[in-house]
Every structure is written in C-alpha cells, then in structure tokens.
Amino acid sequence: MVEVTLVCVGKLKEKFYLDACAEYIKRLGAYCRLTVLELPEERKPESPSPAQVEAALFREAEAIKRAVPRGSALIAMCVEGREMSSEKLAETLAGLAMSASKLAVVIGGSDGLHESVKAQAALRLSMSPMTFPHHLARVMVLEQLYRAYSIMNGGKYHK
Numbered sequence: 041m042v043e044v045t046l047v048c049v050g051k052l053k054e055k056f057y058l059d060a061c062a063e064y065i066k067r068l069g070a071y072c073r074l075t076v077l078e079l080p081e082e083r084k085p086e087s088p089s090p091a092q093v094e095a096a097l098f099r100e101a102e103a104i105k106r107a108v109p110r111g112s113a114l115i116a117m118c119v120e121g122r123e124m125s126s127e128k129l130a131e132t133l134a135g136l137a138m139s140a141s142k143l144a145v146v147i148g149g150s151d152g153l154h155e156s157v158k159a160q161a162a163l164r165l166s167m168s169p170m171t172f173p174h175h176l177a178r179v180m181v182l183e184q185l186y187r188a189y190s191i192m193n194g195g196k197y198h199k
Contacts, residue, residue, distance in 0.1 A: 043142045044072045047107045049100050049149035050081045057175050064182035071189035079103045081149040101154035113140035113162040117147045121164035130191035
C-alpha cells in the first residue's frame with residue numbers, strides 16, 4: 041500500500057472543511073496510508089511588500105522540505121501546473137507509484153508555494169485556472185486522490 045503525505049500550509053478551522061476532509065481521509069484508508077501534515081503559515085504585515093512575501097514563502101518552503109518524507113515523489117499544487125482529468129491523474133499517480141513507494145502532495149498557503157518547492161516536484165498540478173481558497177483546495181485534493189485511487193482499483197465512485 042502506497043504511503044501518501046499531504047503537506048498543507050495553514051490550519052483548517054471551519055467545521056465544514058474539517059468534516060469534508062475527514063470523510064475523504066476515511067475513504068482513502070482503503071487505498072493508501074495517508075498522513076496529513078499542517079504547517080503554520082508565515083505571518084506577514086497587513087500589506088506585505090513583494091520581498092516580504094518572498095521571504096515568507098522561503099521560510100514555508102524550508103518547513104515543507106523538512107516535512108516531505110525522503111524518497112517521496114512530490115506533487116506541487118500550483119496555479120501554473122498541469123491540468124488533467126481524473127482519469128489522467130489516476131494514470132499519473134499509478135506511474136509515480138512505480139518509481140517511488142511514497143507520494144507527497146503539497147498545498148501552499150494563501151500566497152502559494154516558493155519556486156524551490158516547485159522545482160523539486162515530479163509534477164506541478166493545477167486544479168483549475170480559477171482561484172480557490174487554499175483551505176477548499178485541501179478538500180478538492182483529497183477528493184481527487186480518493187477518486188483517482190477508486191479509478192485505479194475499479195471502484196464505482198467515478199462515473
């Protein structure tokens with residue numbers, strides 16, 4: 041069974057997000073060993089300068105790199121990443137599992153991910169060209185992971 045680590049910058053507080061995540065985490069237990077790690081989002085001034093945003097992203101990147109298990113194939117969730125269908129994601133995850141026994145999916149905070157994290161990624165993945173709250177992105181990523189593993193295992197979830 042593949043080990044999947046979901047590394048998220050920022051803490052979920054809203055009950056509806058927590059409940060949705062809990063449901064998909066439970067469902068994913070049939071397909072993988074999932075660990076969800078929450079890292080703190082770096083504090084910035086009210087109206088940060090580009091340099092302050094870059095410095096915060098760099099500090100978050102250092103924490104992300106420490107959190108990603110060694111030997112993991114890294115998927116960076118980022119707006120400039122590839123968009124793909126659920127079937128293509130399932131195929132891609134299956135391919136990554138052939139080369140690495142561990143998978144790490146990283147969701148940045150409200151300012152995204154530092155370029156150094158994206159540079160280490162085996163895959164830069166985008167959910168959509170639209171902008172979503174990064175907390176909602178966690179629910180969406182968990183749902184798509186569940187859908188992909190269901191597809192890989194011939195489940196009926198994906199129609």
